[in-house]
Amino acid sequence: MKRSILIHPDPRLRKVCTPVKDVTDALRKLSQDMLETMYDAPGIGLAAPQVGVMDRLIVLDCVKDEGATPRPIVMLNPEITAFSEEKSVYEEGCLSIPDQFADVTRPAEVEMRWMDLDGVEHQEGFGGLWATCVQHEIDHLDGKLFIDYLSAMKRQLITRRMQKLKRELARG
Numbered sequence: 001m002k003r004s005i006l007i008h009p010d011p012r013l014r015k016v017c018t019p020v021k022d023v024t025d026a027l028r029k030l031s032q033d034m035l036e037t038m039y040d041a042p043g044i045g046l047a048a049p050q051v052g053v054m055d056r057l058i059v060l061d062c063v064k065d066e067g068a069t070p071r072p073i074v075m076l077n078p079e080i081t082a083f084s085e086e087k088s089v090y091e092e093g094c095l096s097i098p099d100q101f102a103d104v105t106r107p108a109e110v111e112m113r114w115m116d117l118d119g120v121e122h123q124e125g126f127g128g129l130w131a132t133c134v135q136h137e138i139d140h141l142d143g144k145l146f147i148d149y150l151s152a153m154k155r156q157l158i159t160r161r162m163q164k165l166k167r168e169l170a171r172g
């Protein structure tokens with residue numbers, strides 16, 4: 001089941017999310033719904049607060065090539081345990097900030113730790129687009145958006161555009 005994605009500005013996108021304690025059926029359903037919502041958008045990552053759930057849960061799949069095998073990953077309580085000195089720049093976007101893109105500089109590689117839906121702990125290193133995507137999604141769990149890395153002027157400009165978009169959507 002697809003869920004609706006919150007659009008910035010929304011107070012729920014600015015909250016720090018709560019660690020997941022138990023893998024419940026509701027959490028499994030949420031993960032499935034989030035993957036469906038992400039693929040449908042289409043996007044490469046989605047965090048629970050973007051669908052209004054304040055849990056530390058993200059989903060991602062950065063395989064973009066047509067015909068390549070998808071790699072959906074659900075991460076509960078994801079943590080970055082180490083990151084590279086080396087940085088990389090990607091033009092980022094966000095499903096909660098539609099049609100707005102800007103270059104963001106982040107560590108090029110990260111070591112991650114997370115729990116899966118079977119309660120199993122994973123550790124893995126990510127580079128390239130995957131590294132940028134996990135950092136962007138973990139930011140969401142701490143109430144942070146990619147526009148926070150931009151100048152105040154650029155951030156305000158994008159926020160005003162989103163306020164206008166929300167007014168238009170509310171009018172129908």
Ligand SMILES: [Zn+2]
Binds near residue numbers: 093094095136
């Ligand atoms: Zn985002």
